[in-house]
Amino acid sequence: xxxxxxxxxxxxxxxxxRSQKKPIIRDVHFDCHLNKTLGIIGESGSGKSTLARxxxxxxxxxxxxxxxxxxxxxRRNTRENQISAVFQDYISSLHPFHTVQKLLYExxxxxxxxxxxxxxxxxxxxxxxxxxxxxYLDKYPHMLSGGEAQRVAIARAIVLxxxxxxxxxxxxxxxxxxxxxILDLLIRLRESRELSYIFITHDIQVATYICDxxxxxxxxxxxxxxxxxxxxxxxxxxxxxLIDKQLSL
Amino acid sequence: xxxxxxxxxNITDTHTHQQLVYGIHFQLEKGETLGIIGESGSGKTITCRxIMGxxxxxxxxxxxxxxxxxxxxxxxxxxxxxxxxxxxxxxMQQGSRxxxxxxxxxxxxxxxxxxxxxxxxxxxxxxxxxxxxxxKLKEPxxILQSYPHMLSGGMLQRLMIVLALxxxxxxxxxxxxxxxxxxxxxxxxxxxxxxxxxxxxxxIIFISHDLAVINKVADKVMVMKAxxxxxxxxxxxxxxxxHHDYTKYLLSTKQKINxxxxxxxxxxxxx
Numbered sequence: 001x002x003x004x005x006x007x008x009x010x011x012x013x014x015x016x017x018r019s020q021k022k023p024i025i026r027d028v029h030f031d032c033h034l035n036k037t038l039g040i041i042g043e044s045g046s047g048k049s050t051l052a053r054x055x056x057x058x059x060x061x062x063x064x065x066x067x068x069x070x071x072x073x074x075r076r077n078t079r080e081n082q083i084s085a086v087f088q089d090y091i092s093s094l095h096p097f098h099t100v101q102k103l104l105y106e107x108x109x110x111x112x113x114x115x116x117x118x119x120x121x122x123x124x125x126x127x128x129x130x131x132x133x134x135x136y137l138d139k140y141p142h143m144l145s146g147g148e149a150q151r152v153a154i155a156r157a158i159v160l161x162x163x164x165x166x167x168x169x170x171x172x173x174x175x176x177x178x179x180x181x182i183l184d185l186l187i188r189l190r191e192s193r194e195l196s197y198i199f200i201t202h203d204i205q206v207a208t209y210i211c212d213x214x215x216x217x218x219x220x221x222x223x224x225x226x227x228x229x230x231x232x233x234x235x236x237x238x239x240x241x242l243i244d245k246q247l248s249l
Numbered sequence: 250x251x252x253x254x255x256x257x258x259n260i261t262d263t264h265t266h267q268q269l270v271y272g273i274h275f276q277l278e279k280g281e282t283l284g285i286i287g288e289s290g291s292g293k294t295i296t297c298r299x300i301m302g303x304x305x306x307x308x309x310x311x312x313x314x315x316x317x318x319x320x321x322x323x324x325x326x327x328x329x330x331x332x333x334x335x336x337x338x339x340x341m342q343q344g345s346r347x348x349x350x351x352x353x354x355x356x357x358x359x360x361x362x363x364x365x366x367x368x369x370x371x372x373x374x375x376x377x378x379x380x381x382x383x384x385k386l387k388e389p390x391x392i393l394q395s396y397p398h399m400l401s402g403g404m405l406q407r408l409m410i411v412l413a414l415x416x417x418x419x420x421x422x423x424x425x426x427x428x429x430x431x432x433x434x435x436x437x438x439x440x441x442x443x444x445x446x447x448x449x450x451x452x453i454i455f456i457s458h459d460l461a462v463i464n465k466v467a468d469k470v471m472v473m474k475a476x477x478x479x480x481x482x483x484x485x486x487x488x489x490x491x492h493h494d495y496t497k498y499l500l501s502t503k504q505k506i507n508x509x510x511x512x513x514x515x516x517x518x519x520x
Binding site for chain 2: 043044045178180183203208232242243246247
């Protein structure tokens with residue numbers, strides 16, 4: 001189980017000769033259970049991506065901890081092969097000079113879990129799982145459409161059979177028509193590979209479609225937590241504002 | 250005479266000899282909003298950039314773009330530059346990329362205003378603050394003194410709209426201005442566009458891949474696919490009784506998520 005208990009995370013801001021600490025995240029506590037999708041919904045600048053970086057172990061909270069099965073996530077051996085991520089900007093998350101084959105091989109050889117002989121076979125199987133043919137192995141990122149690039153990023157995220165995948169606005173930059181396809185792919189992979197997702201988004205409608213639990217995030221803290229079904233009767237003012245504005249679009 | 254009349258617009262990539270836009274044709278009257286829908290790569294953005302004359306030189310633009318009776322494609326660069334910003338303003342998709350990160354937003358907005366208007370410094374500030382209040386931006390003076398990284402994406406997006414309005418253009422081209430925004434900011438920006446339509450008499454071209462957004466702001470719509478216009482007409486005709494299969498496909502794509510959300514909100518899925 002992934003346990004997030006961040007009491008505080010601040011960044012130093014320097015303005016001319018004065019520097020002050022600005023808290024980005026305060027009192028965020030939640031558990032992420034296996035084979036479940038936890039949605040984190042919030043406005044831009046609310047601290048969602050900072051939280052994602054702490055869950056990935058890239059950053060450490062100033063006070064508090066993020067633990068995976070009781071061990072601190074910032075230790076590399078805790079998170080290795082257990083947690084991966086797919087980001088919003090598919091263009092900058094894929095190395096522009098590497099082919100899809102190299103992008104996948106790199107992860108597999110680095111982990112040492114896949115033998116050299118089976119690299120190609122495993123890559124083709126991964127691409128098939130995300131709905132791409134073997135012909136994509138020789139393509140470079142600039143030759144892929146947004147949806148295809150995001151499928152490659154998902155294939156790379158599942159290479160090492162992680163338990164958890166952080167999806168940080170992973171479908172926000174895609175066309176509406178492609179968003180539904182990627183969401184259905186994620187749901188399919190969740191079932192077949194028994195994955196757990198932390199789905200970070202600003203779109204409450206999309207979160208309702210894919211998530212089992214929702215955390216509504218505001219100004220770096222949890223405003224409310226509920227299941228998508230409970231949204232119908234929520235009395236939380238901010239959650240209601242999100243729902244009403246979504247419904248009136 | 251229409252404010253904007255685009256006739257037989259063809260755009261070709263001269264390096265690859267690939268035609269990107271095929272014979273686009275539309276007209277826009279004063280005070281009217283045209284929504285352009287299409288997936289990435291359908292040619293929406295380069296069509297609008299052709300009106301502004303902002304496409305990469307490798308893209309060859311052919312056809313006629315009459316704005317206020319003048320063919321923009323025949324105008325020399327100097328005269329086109331005066332029109333750009335003054336008569337035609339563009340709101341980009343990413344506010345964070347539209348501003349220079351090393352300079353305060355206020356300074357950048359002043360520079361543009363000085364270039365296109367005869368107003369004094371004081372009047373420019375008053376005008377910017379007036380529109381910032383209109384866009385519900387709190388503490389406008391402090392915002393003008395901020396660098397882009399100190400402001401959120403939604404605020405930068407609204408600042409671009411403020412600048413576009415303060416220049417009092419005849420035409421605003423908004424290229425996916427709400428795509429990167431969260432639900433609440435998206436709603437506020439769309440409300441602002443509705444207010445613009447009521448209070449400022451300018452025409453708008455609104456590009457989006459989100460049909461709900463287009464439905465909220467546009468009077469008429471053009472659907473683009475692979476550089477071609479596959480269907481166009483009033484909002485009612487295109488979005489509520491589409492004829493082309495591609496329009497039907499676009500409409501169907503988000504229905505699954507929409508239906509699920511609406512069912513949850515009707516309480517049809519109980520906890």
